[in-house]
Amino acid sequence: MIKNLVGGFIMVIFVIGGAIAADALKPGDKRFFGNAAPAATAAAPGENAGPAGAENAGAQEKSSKKDAHGGNPANTGSTAYYKFSRQFIVPVVSDSNVQSLVILDLNLEIDPNLGESLYAMDPKLRDVIMTELIALSNEGRFARRMTDPSNYAEIRMRLLTAVQTVQAKGVRDVLILDLARQDQ
Template sequence: MIRKLIPVLLGLIGLGIGMGAGIFLRPAAVPAADAGGEHAAQPEEAAGHEASAKPDHAEEAPKEAGAEGGPEYVKLSNQFVIPVVEQGKVVSMVILALTLEVGAGTTEAIYAREPKLRDAFLQVLFDHANSGGFDGSFTDGANLVLLRKALLEAAQTAIGPNVSDVLISDIARQDS
């Protein structure tokens, strides 16, 4: 009977210690988030009305960044699957997810031309695979810089100068 209770008691003690540590070590709450910026504005009220308006403006800044001409990021809807072929046989598959950095307000235009863009990207990725770019240490910095540059050129050819960068958000290789 005691042999069965010991693991249960040890589990409960461990659970209690874990909960206590979690409560004790959790990050402190930010006062501005608790009351909508009232606590953060109190010390600044002595400095004047303009200083108290800054926290409210800082909260709105991320919403306005896209409208003021900052970059937007367009994640392409599907991943790219690239076969790596050696001596006529598929030896591995590379799976990529790409995101485009584009100018403000061009997201819909990118999605409208996505089939053409995917075709251009697939051609670049197949060429990269056939030249050995996905062999060995395929995540080497120099390899990825060349690939990003080629993808950016293909995107700018297919879409235009609205594309400022191509980001490789995920990359994996599955060997057969």
């Protein structure tokens, strides 16, 4: 009897310990991955990009110098990217049956100062994107040739319009990094 209790107790301890470790080490946890928003990555040279920001301190000082036109070169054309924490999975339904699944990995091209606010709005952004992806699926956009350039451009444009209903300023483009369809 004691053997069963000890075995069960040890199993409970391992499950709780595993859950705590998984929660502590998940990407985006500021306690372990620095203070920068995990989903926003600056692309402009000289930008302070999270934990490597201390190493870029000298580069930031250089970027504060004026360019030939009197402007700050770091502010002209600087771009950041917002990476969603997980992929979008869209069912393709025909005759009330799921025919295939479309998997999309999306990023948003944004103004560099928008990263933190988008991170806070992630659930709302995912919701409007999924709603638009379901609408596109119901229209047959994923049943046809997904790689057709006009279809691809239509998907990107519709997703950008959907995102801009939530965040009107600062989102420049929707980037489709991966697009795959898995037929059933």
